Amino acid sequence: MIEVKELKKSFGELNVLKGINTTFEVGKTNLIIGQSGSGKTVFMKCLVGLLEPDSGGVFFDKNNFTLMNEKQRTKVRKKMGMLFQGSALFDSLTVEENVVFPLEMFNKDMTRKEKLERAHFCLDRVNILDANHLYPAEISGGMKKRVAIARAIANKPDYLFCDEPNSGLDPQTAIVIDRLISEITKEFRITTIINTHDMNSVMEIGDHVIFIYKGNLWWEGSSDEILTTGNKEVEDFVYASELVRKLK
């Protein structure tokens, strides 16, 4: 579980985050949405420790990450899985080796066999075990995303941070990837936080959605509630497309 308490961040005169309070629960996919410039990227950076907040704190399982020293933060980071925009696989490594990489780096106690077994398990979970000896250049964008997910969960993370996980994918594949993340989140009881613009993702897997507007947590709720919130700014964002307006 990740708790955010009175998180504030400003750059000079510009107040980007104006005191955000929320809780991301275990086993739920938490989506951060908002217009460009709303502050959601700064919020995400504060969550993972890239930016230091001016005040307030981020608590990972009750421990204040903001007050931790570098050694303590490293321990917490070991529990973080990262799903980068564009997959960010190593081109010279096979699919299997990409998944083994974080195991090699973090788990000195595991034998090579155990690492391979874990990698195969993760690849199997994302339904791509057959491609384990292929190189990233030899697989599709959707498959790359699956490998990236397998790599992100290889170290059995407690927290999974995803940055635009379905960017660059066709709508069908994007839904498959979204569902996969959601399934894994529930299956392994991970606290997943996804930064996205995609309303399809919101509707598909949004257990908990927070809408950031002008540096404030403007609205939060589930994907079911977002369509009927009555909040003008949220509705402007949700019904931005002409098609969705007509559907409404």
Added chain:
Amino acid sequence: MILFIKLFKESAFFAWGSVVANKLRTLLTLLGITIGIFAIISVFSVVDALEKSIRGSIASLGENVVYIQKWPWEFGSDYPWWRYINRPTPRVSELDEIMRRTQILDAVVFTASTSRTVEFGNRSMERITILTASHDYDKIRSFEIGNGRYFSPTESFNGRNVALIGANIAQNLFNEVDPVGKIIKIFGRNIEVIGVFTQEGDDIFGNSHDDLVLLPVTFVNSFIDVNSDRYNPAILAKGRENFDNDELIDELRGTMRSIRRIKPTADDNFALNQASLLSTQFDNVFSVLKIAGWIIGGFSILVGGFGIANIMFVSVKERTNIIGIQKALGAKNYFILFQFLTEAVLLSLMGGIIGLVMVFGISWLATSILGMNLMLSMKNIMLGINVSVIIGLIAGFVPAWSAARLDPVEAIRTGL
């Protein structure tokens, strides 16, 4: 380890891509290392060739041979010639005394030399070195006789008018005719040629049997005074195998002082020279030359090192994203450090190897076209490679360190 090699391969590919995309930048970067290694290794190769030649020449003088002479072999502007000018020269008569009084000698020989015209029929050669030596000359100086034979003891001791001639003299004076048994004229006297030395080629001191005529000292001494200073007389003494040069010198010093009846408090009035003295003198010269090579190449390598450091900083900047992802996935600092260090070393090595190839090419040209004995030795190749690796390590360390010290969340910074 396999993973590291593969990741390193990715780095190398990235670096290679950067190298190919920025050919001019890379060329200019590597030029410093290339020129540096070229300068150092070519100077070292020339020095080695020179050293080999000089040491070979010194060895031909006999490493365990002591030259009893009037003048010591010394170098420098402060040579105290006035102390030696009035010394007596070694004499033929002293040869017998030395042989009689010294127990540790394998051979001892008296030599003197001059230059004269050598005639055969209507042909003649001017200013030919006439070396005159006692019988054991062949035990002290190594040579081969290609045609004919060496002096017999009787010819040596009785002073017969016989001669051994050098290969060049045989060629120029006799052309196609077999010289052995022919009569040549030197000092206005008829002398029978009994042997021809095998062609040796010149050494660095010009010590070769190719252009000289060797005569028995007893013969020459019968009409000129070979003990005279102008014939550069010397007694060459070779110690037995189980005695070292210091013992030999001590023994000879005592014997000579006794023969010449020098008072205990008086200085020697002779010089005991040995080839190792020359070696020591040349060691200093070679050291200076090598230092010069290091200085010339060192500056170039310094510039090259800065170039490599520069290209590595650019490389780190360009790959911040990859470094960040690796670190975000748990890569340790040393893992990143080692990747970039290896890349810097590879770049430097590339420059060094180009430099070595240039030295090899020039050595090959010098050897095959100019006939010089210049060779790129394995020792110098290893030296060039080691210097390149060390420069790569030094130049790459700061950029690699900065890459390794990048904030682990850089990946997220670039990703979000």
